[in-house]
Amino acid sequence: MNTPTVRSQSLSPGESLVAQLQDKIEYAETGVLSKVLLKVPSCQYTLFCLAAGTDITEHTSTRNAVIYVLEGQGTLTLEGKEIPLEPSVFIFMPANAPHALKAEANLAFLLTLSEG
Numbered sequence: 001m002n003t004p005t006v007r008s009q010s011l012s013p014g015e016s017l018v019a020q021l022q023d024k025i026e027y028a029e030t031g032v033l034s035k036v037l038l039k040v041p042s043c044q045y046t047l048f049c050l051a052a053g054t055d056i057t058e059h060t061s062t063r064n065a066v067i068y069v070l071e072g073q074g075t076l077t078l079e080g081k082e083i084p085l086e087p088s089v090f091i092f093m094p095a096n097a098p099h100a101l102k103a104e105a106n107l108a109f110l111l112t113l114s115e116g
Contacts, residue, residue, distance in 0.1 A: 017037070017038055019037055021047060021070055021110065022070070022071075024037070024047055025047070025049055025070065025071065025108045026049060027049050027050075027051050027106050027108075028049075028051055029051060030051050030053070030054065031050075031051055031054055032048060032049070032050050032051075032054060032056070033048075033049045034046050034047065034048050034049070035047045037110075042114060042115045042116070043112060043113065043114045043115070044112070044113045044114075045110060045111075045112050046110070046111045046112075046113070047070075047108065047109075047110055047111075048107075048108065048109050048110075048111055049106070049107070049108045050072075050074065050101065050103035050106070050107045050108075051103065051106060052103055052104065052105045052106050052107075053103065053104075054101075054102070054103045054107075055100070055101070055102050055103075056100060056101040056102075057100055058077070058098050058099065058100040059098070059099070059100070060095075060096050060097065060098055060099070061093075061095060061096070061097075061113060062095055062096065063095055063113040063114055063115055064092070064093065064094055064095050064113070064114045064115075064116070065092075065093040065095075065111060065112065065113050065114075066090065066091065066092050066093070066110075066111070066112040066114075067085075067089075067090070067091045067093070067109050067110070067111055068088075068089075068090050068091075068109060068110045068112075069085050069086060069087055069088065069089040069090075069107070069108075069109045070087060070108040070109055070110060071087055071106070071107070071108045072085070072086075072087075072103065072105050072106045072107035072108055073085065073086055073103075073104045073105040073107065074101060074102055074103040074104050074105070074107040075101070075102045075104065076091060076099060076100070076101055077099060077100045077101075077102075078091070078093060078097060078098075078099045079097050079098055079099070080098075085101075085107060085109070
């Protein structure tokens with residue numbers, strides 16, 4: 001798997017951010033490209049783009065996570081249950097929940113990590 005590409009943006013207090021996510025989607029030939037869109041003390045928003053055939057092995061996160069699928073097809077295995085990933089699917093994962101991903105086609109999603 002390729003090392004993710006990370007680009008980050010931070011905001012000043014009271015500042016807003018508007019982004020057209022469709023314009024930010026890009027895929028490597030293989031592996032994962034990720035872009036941290038915004039990181040604030042309690043939350044991080046990252047765009048993930050997985051090339052078709054990419055697997056992310058089972059792991060956990062110490063933070064709550066939300067996946068919102070933007071385009072493509074894949075499968076999320078969450079605590080042993082397979083969940084089809086397709087555009088507009090919204091998934092909440094509690095902290096420490098074991099999960100893995102497989103992109104059957106190019107797959108883009110917004111991952112939000114939050115504290116508490």
